Amino acid sequence: MTGPRVRFAPSPTGYFHVGSARTSLFNWLFARQTGGTFVLRIEDTDTERNRDEWHEGIISALRWLGLDFDEGPFLQSALLADHLAAAEALVRAGHLYACDCTREAIDERIKGNDKPGYDGYCRDRKVERSSSAALRFRVPDEGETVVHDIIRGDITFPHDSYEDFIVVKSNGTVLYPLANAVDDRTMRISHVIRGEDLLPTTPKQVMMWVALNNCDGVPPVELPQYAHLPMLVNEQRKKLSKRKDPVAVEHYRDLGYLPDAFVNYLALLGWSPRGDQEMVERATLIEQFRLDDVAHSPAFFDVKKMTHLNGEYIRKLSPEAFIECVDPWVRPWSSSWRPTDYTVAWTQSQFDPALFARVAPLVQERVATLGEVPAMIAFFFLDEPVIDEASFAKSIGGDPLGREMLTRALARFADLEWTASSLHDATSALGEQIGLALRKAQAPLRCAVTGSLVGPPLFESLELLGREKTLARLRAASERATS
Numbered sequence: 001m002t003g004p005r006v007r008f009a010p011s012p013t014g015y016f017h018v019g020s021a022r023t024s025l026f027n028w029l030f031a032r033q034t035g036g037t038f039v040l041r042i043e044d045t046d047t048e049r050n051r052d053e054w055h056e057g058i059i060s061a062l063r064w065l066g067l068d069f070d071e072g073p074f075l076q077s078a079l080l081a082d083h084l085a086a087a088e089a090l091v092r093a094g095h096l097y098a099c100d101c102t103r104e105a106i107d108e109r110i111k112g113n114d115k116p117g118y119d120g121y122c123r124d125r126k127v128e129r130s131s132s133a134a135l136r137f138r139v140p141d142e143g144e145t146v147v148h149d150i151i152r153g154d155i156t157f158p159h160d161s162y163e164d165f166i167v168v169k170s171n172g173t174v175l176y177p178l179a180n181a182v183d184d185r186t187m188r189i190s191h192v193i194r195g196e197d198l199l200p201t202t203p204k205q206v207m208m209w210v211a212l213n214n215c216d217g218v219p220p221v222e223l224p225q226y227a228h229l230p231m232l233v234n235e236q237r238k239k240l241s242k243r244k245d246p247v248a249v250e251h252y253r254d255l256g257y258l259p260d261a262f263v264n265y266l267a268l269l270g271w272s273p274r275g276d277q278e279m280v281e282r283a284t285l286i287e288q289f290r291l292d293d294v295a296h297s298p299a300f301f302d303v304k305k306m307t308h309l310n311g312e313y314i315r316k317l318s319p320e321a322f323i324e325c326v327d328p329w330v331r332p333w334s335s336s337w338r339p340t341d342y343t344v345a346w347t348q349s350q351f352d353p354a355l356f357a358r359v360a361p362l363v364q365e366r367v368a369t370l371g372e373v374p375a376m377i378a379f380f381f382l383d384e385p386v387i388d389e390a391s392f393a394k395s396i397g398g399d400p401l402g403r404e405m406l407t408r409a410l411a412r413f414a415d416l417e418w419t420a421s422s423l424h425d426a427t428s429a430l431g432e433q434i435g436l437a438l439r440k441a442q443a444p445l446r447c448a449v450t451g452s453l454v455g456p457p458l459f460e461s462l463e464l465l466g467r468e469k470t471l472a473r474l475r476a477a478s479e480r481a482t483s
């Protein structure tokens with residue numbers, strides 16, 4: 001008794017696309033749900049477009065997402081002998097034939113034909129196999145191929161809409177429809193779960209598979225079931241574009257999305273768990289996932305929604321787990337992984353881990369991605385805050401009441417009990433004296449001390465920063481405004 005066997009079969013031709021991540025997740029969920037086997041097969045036969053780094057990127061992204069595979073990674077390039085053996089069996093059984101037509105000759109012949117594509121010229125010419133002859137698949141003249149798709153139902157492809165397509169090029173390269181079908185067949189894949197963009201090539205693979213089942217000496221194998229996942233679209237409901245939309249999983253990892261949040265969000269792209277909750281644990285995803293519940297309409301990859309969900313995941317972390325997760329952004333010098341091309345504003349000696357442990361819970365409440373943390377806490381570690389000019393002009397430089405607040409706070413904070421609550425009460429009282437509500441009253445203080453108008457809760461931050469540094473920064477901002 002073996003359970004279902006599924007595979008994720010990416011081509012290492014670029015950054016790991018969110019659509020691929022969703023495909024791998026749905027395969028993984030299905031395998032884990034059914035007690036099946038999840039195979040990783042890297043389809044690296046397009047030597048012109050493949051790069052080792054993309055191949056490693058796939059594995060590290062899967063590891064980051066926590067999608068463990070049970071078999072593989074297999075490299076398709078290493079399975080060439082299987083592909084060639086299958087091609088020979090297909091030639092012997094008459095399913096493939098050699099064709100030495102040049103593109104120009106074909107174009108010349110088919111000019112004006114109703115039916116575009118190859119005209120079957122070499123079908124019965126018995127062309128010699130040679131380095132100038134490709135192998136074409138003899139598409140049956142009549143009938144149709146039906147793809148049974150768990151998500152889309154039965155889809156019928158009439159054979160007369162297919163030309164005799166090439167499966168082995170004259171230079172010996174085995175093309176995708178053959179290699180993919182042979183590997184799925186050899187690996188006894190029971191369910192092919194992949195993106196909708198591959199639906200048009202599916203009948204070719206089914207034809208290959210059926211033909212192989214009809215070759216002498218090749219034991220028949222049951223066809224897999226197919227499930228073509230809905231396309232991912234952007235806000236304009238257009239297919240996600242590699243050029244215009246940020247689609248690389250690595251990009252989101254660099255920005256500080258948590259893998260659990262990312263996986264949770266990807267799971268909602270075309271499928272939804274029971275109930276209307278969006279935050280769903282991995283174990284629940286596994287338990288509830290059903291391929292037949294996947295929708296066919298396109299799924300909107302909504303970065304805003306994902307970011308919001310990520311914020312919820314961040315807030316749910318224990319303070320210790322938060323500190324550990326954010327480590328690559330705050331102490332990049334010591335972590336084994338850090339975001340691409342990343343530099344942090346403070347040096348190792350400026351960073352104070354004990355202070356950070358006290359600051360962390362303040363920012364944990366306020367960020368939606370881990371990558372937002374450094375800018376929010378830099379003022380704790382740098383000798384001077386990095387002043388955002390627009391914020392300074394708005395709250396201090398161009399606001400006499402803001403400058404007045406600085407002057408009054410400097411006097412009042414000098415001997416105040418240094419706790420968040422007395423800083424809060426004192427600021428509120430100072431604001432009242434000059435007719436400012438607390439929110440307005442604290443803006444110039446925040447800008448003077450942190451450099452910006454957004455950040456962690458102010459009074460808790462001042463308490464942690466200490467009286468001396470706070471006063472020095474209030475003074476510096478005051479002088480800056482009048483100089």
Ligand code: GLU
Pocket residue numbers: 008009010011043180193194195198
């Ligand atoms: N390697 C191909 C791709 O990434 C095929 C994938 C598949 O059949 O699942 O587009």
